[in-house]
Amino acid sequence: MSTELYNKIFDQCIADYHVHNSVHHPIHNPYGKSAFEYLLYLKNWIDTVQWHLEDIIRDPLIDPARALEIKRWIDRSNQERTDVVEYIDSYFLDQYKNITPGAGATMNTESPAWAIDRLSILALKIYHMREEATRPDATPEHRDTCQRKLDILLEQRQDLGGAITQLLEDIAAGKKYMKVYKQMKMYNDPTLNPVLYKGK
Structure with missing residues (x-):
């Protein structure tokens, strides 16, 4: 599967979200749970909802109780995002489990x-x-400024897509190898966050 297809799934997911444009609208993932595409769609849906939660919480007139509710929602979302990223890496680990890295193989920074x-x-x-x-x-000035930024973002997506493609090809060829560390987030863990375990 190419990064162009990844982008197509992400764009589809974002468009699907904006049909209702509500953080409360449930996800309707069009892919089967066993498909890699399912994970990509799920990942982007989490990102899209969180994007809009981050907008909501920045409302200067937001009720403090509502802001706290949103902040805790964002915390849960961050954990879900991390979990899905680790599922995606598990998919790649399985894909390349029979590849023997070459003698000069190196590990990527991510x-x-x-x-x-x-x-x-x-x-x-x-x-x-x-x-x-x-x-x-x-204003025309605003639109022109944003168009220049959009052009840079599109170039960045092309460059990043190329880098991901190269990384996967290098792993498949044994030129690079995967080593995945769990994120070990601490703030949601009642045994690791002092505010939580001291409050018992």
Whole structure:
């Protein structure tokens, strides 16, 4: 599966979200649970909902109780995002389990799934920057500035997609190898967050 297809799934997911444009609308993943595409769609849906939660919480008039509720929702979302990234890496580990790295093989600074995570966020930036670049009620200066930013984001997506493709090809050829570390997030763990375990 190519990064062009990853981007197509991310763009589809973002468009599906904006049909209702509500953080409360349930996900309707069009892919079967056993498919790799299912994980990509799920990953981007989590990112898309969180993108809009981050917008909501920045409302200067938001009720403090509502802000706290949103903040805790974002914390849960971050954990879900991390979990899905690790599922994606598990998929790649299984894909390449029979590859024997060559003698000079090296490890990448990030795993394939964390690079795909950045590709998912880029899809969101592109969608929303395109909205700003074409917003009818914005000034021409605003639209021009956003169009220049959009051009950079599109170039960045092309470069990142190429880098991910190269990484996967190198892993498949034994030139690089995967070594995945669990993120070990501490803030949601009642045994690791002092605020939680001291409050018992």
